[in-house]
Amino acid sequence: xxxxxxxxxxxxxxxxxxxxxxxxxxxxxxxxxxxxxxxxxxxxxxxxxxxxxxxxxxxxxxxxxxxxxxxxxxxxxxxxxxxxxxxxxxxxxxxxxxxxxxxxxxxxxxxxxxxxxxxxxxxxxxxxxxxxxxxxxxxxxxxxxxxxxxxxxxxxxxxxxxxxxxxxxxxxxxxxxxxxxxxxxxxxxxxxxxxxxxxxxxxxxxxxxxxxxxxxxxxxxxxxxxxxxxxxxxxxxxxxxxxxxxxxxxxxxxxxxxxxxxxxxxxxxxxxxxxxxxxxxxxxxxxxxxxxxxxxxxxxxxxxxxxxxxxxxxxxxxxxxxxxxxxxxxxxxxxxxxxxxxxxxxxxxxxxxxxxxxxxxxxxxxxxxxxxxxxxxxxxxxxxxxxxxxxxxxxxxxxxxxxxxxxxxxxxxxxxxxxxxxxxxxxxxxxxxxxxxxxxxxxxxxxxxxxxxxxxxxxxxxxxx
Numbered sequence: 117x118x119x120x121x122x123x124x125x126x127x128x129x130x131x132x133x134x135x136x137x138x139x140x141x142x143x144x145x146x147x148x149x150x151x152x153x154x155x156x157x158x159x160x161x162x163x164x165x166x167x168x169x170x171x172x173x174x175x176x177x178x179x180x181x182x183x184x185x186x187x188x189x190x191x192x193x194x195x196x197x198x199x200x201x202x203x204x205x206x207x208x209x210x211x212x213x214x215x216x217x218x219x220x221x222x223x224x225x226x227x228x229x230x231x232x233x234x235x236x237x238x239x240x241x242x243x244x245x246x247x248x249x250x251x252x253x254x255x256x257x258x259x260x261x262x263x264x265x266x267x268x269x270x271x272x273x274x275x276x277x278x279x280x281x282x283x284x285x286x287x288x289x290x291x292x293x294x295x296x297x298x299x300x301x302x303x304x305x306x307x308x309x310x311x312x313x314x315x316x317x318x319x320x321x322x323x324x325x326x327x328x329x330x331x332x333x334x335x336x337x338x339x340x341x342x343x344x345x346x347x348x349x350x351x352x353x354x355x356x357x358x359x360x361x362x363x364x365x366x367x368x369x370x371x372x373x374x375x376x377x378x379x380x381x382x383x384x385x386x387x388x389x390x391x392x393x394x395x396x397x398x399x400x401x402x403x404x405x406x407x408x409x410x411x412x413x414x415x416x417x418x419x420x421x422x423x424x425x426x427x428x429x430x431x432x433x434x435x436x437x438x439x440x441x442x443x444x445x446x447x448x449x450x451x452x453x454x455x456x457x458x459x460x461x462x463x464x465x466x467x468x469x470x471x472x473x474x475x476x477x478x479x480x481x482x483x484x485x486x487x488x489x490x491x492x493x494x495x496x497x498x499x500x501x502x503x504x505x506x507x508x509x510x511x512x513x514x515x516x517x518x519x520x521x522x523x524x525x526x527x528x529x530x531x532x533x534x535x536x537x538x539x540x541x542x543x544x545x546x547x548x549x550x551x552x553x554x555x556x557x558x559x560x561x562x563x564x565x566x567x568x569x570x571x572x573x574x575x576x577x578x579x580x581x
Contacts, residue, residue: 131259131263139266139267139269139270142270143270143273143274144360144363144428144429145428145429145430146273146274146277147273147277147286148360148429148430148433149430150277150278150279150280150282151277151280151282151283151286152280152356153352153353153356153357153432153433154352154353154356155280155283155352155356156356156359156360157346157351157352157353157354157355157356157357157359158227158230158283158352158355159230159283159286159287159359160342160355160356160358160359161227161342161343161346161352161355162227162230162231162234162287163234163287164339164340164342164343164346165221165231165343166217166231166234166237166238167339168339169213169214169216169217169238170213170237170238170241171328171331171332172209172212172213172216173206173209173210173212173213173214173238173241174206174209174210174241174244175205175206175209175324175325175328176324176325176326176327176328176329176331177202177205177206177247177324178244178246178247179247179327179331179380179458179462180202180320180323180324180327181198181199181202181247181248181251182247182248182250182251182380182381182384183251183380183381183384183462183463184198184202184251185198185199185247185248185250185251185252185381186251186252186253186380186381186382186384186385186388186463187384187385187388189251189252189253189381189385192308192309192310193310193312195248195251195252195308195309196308196309196310196311196312197312197314197315197316199245199248199308199309200309200311200312200315201312201315201316201317201320202320203245204315204317205317205320205321205324206241206242207242210238210239210241210242213238214235214238214239217231217235217238218235222235229284230283230284230287233284233287233288233291234287234291236291236292236295237290237291237294237295239295240291240294240295240298241298243295243298243299243301243302244298244301245298245301245302245305246258246261246298246301248301248305248308248309249301249308250380250381251381251384252308252381253378253381253382253385261297261300261301262297264297264300265293265294265296265297265300266293268293269289269290269293272289272293273286273289276289277289323467326467326468326471327462327467327471329471329475330457330467330470330471330473330474330475332478333471333474333475333477333478334474334478340481340482340485341358341362341481341485341497341498341500341501342355342358342359342362342497344482344485344486344489344497345358345489345493345494345497348489348490349489349493351493354435354493354494355494357433357435357436357439357494358439358494358497358498360429360433360436361436361439361440361443361494361498362439362443362498364417364436364440365417365440365443365444365446365447368413368417368447369413369446369447369450369451371409371413372405372406372409372410372413372447372450372451372454373450373451373454373458375402375405379398379402379458379459380458380459380462380463381463382398383395383398383399383459383460383463383464384463386398387463387464395460395464396519396520398459399455399459399460399520400520400524400525400528401579402455402459403452403455403525403528403529404528404578404579405579406448406451406452406454406455407528407529407532407533408532408572408579408580409451410447410448410451410532411448411529411532411533411535411536411537412532412535412536412539412564412565412568413444413447414444414445414447414448414536415536415537415539415540415543416536416539416540416543416560416561416564417440417441417444417447418441418444418540419540419543419544419547419560419564420543420547420557420560420561421437421440421441422437422547423547423553423556423557424437424557425437425440426553427553427554427557435494435495438495439494439495439498442495442498442499442502443498443501443502445502445506446501446502446505449502449505449506449509450505452509453473453505453508453509453512456509456512456513456516457470457473457474457508457512460516461512461515461516466515469512469515469516470512472511473507473508473509473511473512473515474508476507476508476511477504477505477507477508477511478504480500480503480504480507481500481501481503481504484496484499484500484503484504485497485500487500488500531572531575531577532572532577534571535568535571535572535575536568538567538568538571539564539567539568539571542563542564542567543560543563543564546559546560546563547560
């Protein structure tokens with residue numbers, strides 16, 4: 117396999133993730149002003165419930181399929197067999213999930229109209245085969261398709277969403293973009309697969325369920341938070357604040373986790389070819405990558421969130437700034453957990469450790485949500501999420517403590533920590549000296565980036581060079 121393909125795949129995936137970051141910079145300020153916090157809260161609440169049924173319908177196929185295709189990516193017959201077997205399984209599970217969803221939420225519900233529209237989002241996942249191309253390490257097709265779909269989504273939002281009454285239009289555009297976007301993948305599939313002679317569905321059920329369980333747990337502390345805020349507080353504005361803060365942090369975090377998406381099929385390929393030395397080298401590279409981008413993101417968010425939120429979201433979103441600051445540790449925590457869990461435990465078929473860690477994390481999240489949300493509202497949910505993610509990471513570290521040298525890994529983080537801290541001090545100084553928020557924000561971002569990477573170049577950091 118061409119060694120340059122890893123760089124190319126990361127480049128294509130990064131281009132998509134950067135576009136995904138830029139898109140909200142264009143859409144969110146418009147939507148937050150047109151729809152308002154309450155309507156955004158309703159959107160967040162209904163989509164959080166729909167997400168559970170998407171998870172039930174997809175049944176862990178994305179990660180499992182990506183891994184299994186990566187194992188046999190050089191064998192057209194084997195990868196074709198896996199492809200069609202998983203497509204059939206997903207179609208069955210999506211139909212079951214959609215039926216349950218329809219009778220529970222579409223029929224006689226306060227938000228019945230929105231749930232009707234979101235039903236098409238669940239059905240759209242029958243046609244999602246992005247996992248196959250990721251398993252083949254063909255990230256170019258996935259990135260180009262996703263960028264095109266998101267761009268069309270943005271244009272339609274600006275054209276059709278004009279008032280607070282247009283939430284249903286916003287959800288419809290969002291849903292249809294997913295549906296038609298997934299269908300576009302099928303145009304090129306004939307070049308990659310053939311029709312197999314035999315189909316065996318049973319062999320996939322057990323390993324899929326093993327990966328489905330951690331996805332349930334992950335869903336609990338990424339989506340259930342918003343559902344619980346809505347149920348416990350009955351205040352959709354609070355859900356809206358939480359949604360916006362989480363969105364900003366997770367979008368920026370995607371710059372780091374996109375590397376994990378690229379590394380999963382590569383490490384799966386390395387693992388099946390029994391190259392342990394290269395596997396450890398790739399994991400160490402991934403940890404360094406987390407340090408390289410994680411520390412400046414954390415300190416940068418702490419520095420700019422207070423002036424960024426009113427500029428970006430408009431008036432009435434002050435609580436979002438506090439929530440972003442509470443969320444910031446998640447960047448490093450999820451970054452490291454992504455390396456151990458997604459990039460190592462799953463490709464090397466140690467998913468039972470991964471499953472245990474995220475289930476315990478989910479339980480921690482639910483318990484602290486029940487304790488903290490009634491007293492601290494959305495901020496309590498954010499604290500619970502951080503504690504949940506940290507718990508899962510510590511458990512994963514315990515399981516792989518004898519495989520990786522964590523003293524060495526932590527030692528490699530010092531350059532990035534110190535450089536990011538110096539950047540933070542300068543940014544705080546700029547914030548205190550310049551009264552104009554917009555100018556201060558622009559200067560902090562530009563000077564902060566130049567200073568951080570400039571220091572790393574001066575000290576001749578290995579990863580930068």
